[in-house]
Amino acid sequence: MIPQRKSLVGWLWVVATTAFAPRPTRQWTRLPDSFGPTRFHGIHACRPRDGTSLSVLPHSDLQRVREVREMPEPLPLELKNSYYLLRHGQSTANVAQVISSDRMTLAYTDKHDVTLSGYQQGKDAASQLLDALERNATRGENVVFVSSPFARARSTARACLDGLQELDERVQALGLLVNTNVVLDERLMERFFGRLDDEAIYTYSYVWPLDKFNVTHTAFGVESVAAVCTRLHELVTALEETYERAHIVCVSHADVLQIAQLYAARADNVGAFSSYRFRNGEVRSMILGTTACLPEPSPLLPPERGTKV
Ligand SMILES: *[C@@H]1O[C@H](CO)[C@@H](O)[C@H](O)[C@H]1NC(C)=O
Ligand SMILES: *[C@@H]1O[C@H](CO)[C@@H](O)[C@H](O)[C@H]1NC(C)=O
Numbered sequence: 001m002i003p004q005r006k007s008l009v010g011w012l013w014v015v016a017t018t019a020f021a022p023r024p025t026r027q028w029t030r031l032p033d034s035f036g037p038t039r040f041h042g043i044h045a046c047r048p049r050d051g052t053s054l055s056v057l058p059h060s061d062l063q064r065v066r067e068v069r070e071m072p073e074p075l076p077l078e079l080k081n082s083y084y085l086l087r088h089g090q091s092t093a094n095v096a097q098v099i100s101s102d103r104m105t106l107a108y109t110d111k112h113d114v115t116l117s118g119y120q121q122g123k124d125a126a127s128q129l130l131d132a133l134e135r136n137a138t139r140g141e142n143v144v145f146v147s148s149p150f151a152r153a154r155s156t157a158r159a160c161l162d163g164l165q166e167l168d169e170r171v172q173a174l175g176l177l178v179n180t181n182v183v184l185d186e187r188l189m190e191r192f193f194g195r196l197d198d199e200a201i202y203t204y205s206y207v208w209p210l211d212k213f214n215v216t217h218t219a220f221g222v223e224s225v226a227a228v229c230t231r232l233h234e235l236v237t238a239l240e241e242t243y244e245r246a247h248i249v250c251v252s253h254a255d256v257l258q259i260a261q262l263y264a265a266r267a268d269n270v271g272a273f274s275s276y277r278f279r280n281g282e283v284r285s286m287i288l289g290t291t292a293c294l295p296e297p298s299p300l301l302p303p304e305r306g307t308k309v
Contacts, residue, residue, distance in 0.1 A: 065192045068227040069216055075233065075264050075288060080240055082136055083264075083286035084249045085257040086125055086160060087278040089118030091152035094280065097201045101193040106150045107186065113151035114159070121281025122156035126163025128283040129249060130170050136285070137247055139175030144243060146235075147251040148188035156281070157182040157251040176247070187235035190253040191228050194221025208274040215271045225271050228256055229263045250286075254278050265291045272297070 093100035093112040100112045114122065133143070143164075147157040164171055164178055171178060196203045210217050215225040239248055250260070258273035264286045275297035278284070287293045 065194075065218075065221075065223040066227050066230065067218070068224055068230050071215060071226045071270070072230045072233040074266050075236055077289040079236065079288065080244050081246045081248050083236070084129060084132055084247065084283055085260060085278070085286050086122075086129070086156065086249055086251045086283045087254055087257055087280060088148075088150075088152040088156040088251065089114045089121035089125075089159065089281045091115065091118055093152070094118075099193045099196055099199055099201055099203065100150075100152075101190040102197045103186075103189055103192065107189060108149050108184075110151050114155045118152065118280060119155060119159045122159025123163035123166075125156070125160045125281045125283050126167055127170075129160065129164070130167060130174070132283060132285050133174060133176065133247060134170075137174055137176055138245075141176060142243070142246040143176050143178045143249065144183065144246050145179070145249045145251060146183045146185050146188065146239065148190065148253060148256075149184045149186060150190060150253070153188065153251045153253065154182060154184065157249075160249070160251070182251075185235060187231040187238075188250055188252040188256060191255040191259075192221075192223040194218070194223075196220050196222065204274075211271040211274065212269065213271065215269075225259055225273070228259045229270060232256070232260050232263060249283075257284075261286060261294065262291075264288050265294060267291050267294075 091100065091112050091114055095115060100106060105111055137143075145157045145161065147153045161178070161180055161182070193199075193207070196206065206220060207222050210219055211225050215229075218224050235250075250257070252260075254277065255273065257278050258276050259270060261276060261284065262270045262273045266289050276294060277298065284295075285293075
């Protein structure tokens with residue numbers, strides 16, 4: 001368990017935000033248990049649409065969020081592969097300033113894809129990625145893209161591959177083998193935001209402060225920080241079994257990547273992830289076992305109405 005920080009001021013803050021915050025009016029409709037098969041297969045039928053290969057959670061959690069009561073084991077201090085975290089480029093949901101996390105309508109569909117400038121951000125990420133690889137890679141090693149199945153992440157992975165192709169001289173100079181098939185993995189999907197899905201982004205401010213006090217909370221039906229860490233642990237374990245000495249680029253979403261970074265770094269409180277925002281199209285190495293290389297935390301400023309995250 002991660003130590004929980006509880007101060008009087010903190011608790012008053014939590015009580016004030018939960019009790020007096022304006023409630024979203026839209027009701028969250030719980031999917032019936034029998035929902036799975038039909039809709040699930042309907043979505044899976046769309047899977048190869050953009051020609052990517054994929055790997056799917058065997059125990060697919062598309063239609064529900066797991067209840068997780070404590071943080072999983074930390075990630076090992078040494079891994080066979082190196083990991084890089086790439087946040088998707090600007091999406092139509094970023095422009096509309098809504099929370100976009102509903103797996104059933106977003107995984108393997110074209111909804112909330114990148115904008116033109118989001119595609120460009122993904123392409124520009126290639127040079128940031130090469131900067132990180134230059135510090136780290138040895139000739140003959142593989143570069144593999146693993147992406148969330150949400151459109152904005154898949155498109156960003158493709159955009160970054162397009163960028164690498166344009167920078168082929170740098171890739172050749174490093175002697176790297178870039179795998180152009182994007183592997184899709186549901187464990188990189190956006191954190192599910194429960195009743196706040198599709199609401200304005202300022203409603204993130206109902207959840208992020210609570211995350212700092214309780215990594216297992218599921219207020220508003222959100223997926224807890226501990227639940228996200230649990231699927232990240234499973235993902236890394238699976239990738240370690242599949243690849244060796246590869247450079248794995250995980251293309252995902254802001255909350256998931258920020259949680260991944262603090263979890264891998266063994267931060268005291270992974271629930272403080274919201275102070276380490278990733279920009280659209282930003283690449284960071286996933287550093288193991290130390291918080292020394294993290295960017296300066298910026299104080300938690302919940303988004304105001306009309307602000308972009
Ligand atoms: C890349 O760098 C990271 C962190 O600096 C290190 O843990 C990892 O072993 C390096 N990987 C390779 C293949 O050199
Ligand atoms: C954290 O949230 C969980 C799930 O809602 C709850 O069971 C637990 O009591 C909370 N812990 C604290 C310290 O408030």
